[in-house]
Amino acid sequence: GQQLNQSPQSMFIQEGEDVSMNCTSSSIFNTWLWYKQDPGEGPVLLIALYKAGELTSNGRLTAQFGITRKDSFLNISASIPSDVGIYFCAGQLNKGGSYIPTFGRGTSLIVHP
């Protein structure tokens, strides 16, 4: 089955620094999703990407759908303490009856004030 490699596994940064994380897949997806999970909560959708090459921003967050459709990255600019949490990427094929997202293992972000 499809597998997602998400990196890095964890990041420890200073407030104000920029953050970059990415996901790569052994096969293509037609949708890439990025979620954030705060402790004790369910994942919250940050950005959804539907087209290869698409670059989408949501405030300080920017995500891109790789041109090969096998990868995506998420950047966070000027990090703040409330950015702390676990970030998950997810890919969806959306055809052939396969509409269920495949999740990466997550990137744990800690921001030091």
Added chain:
Amino acid sequence: SAVISQKPSRDICQRGTSLTIQCQVDSQVTMMFWYRQQPGQSLTLIATANQGSEATYESGFVIDKFPISRPNLTFSTLTVSNMSPEDSSIYLCSVAPELGFEAFFGQGTRLTVV
């Protein structure tokens, strides 16, 4: 986006008992899913809840252990049966309003089995 209410938010249960988790959505959705998230891990799909028919289970999950109901397009339940400490996890309801669109999550149920 859909608003998802999941109950209970947490529970501590005795081994050998069963717990039913409810998921209510504020609008009709095509797809509903149940996930398990073990401590420090990613999300593992348990099953897809199908309206009016039996759920579709992923490898490693069986109906006898995780019976699921979905009586309509806005509600589903997951039961964790005959619990053991290994079942201690966060259980998450997820919905996708339409096929191929992004999925949204409930706040999760944190289950501890003692």
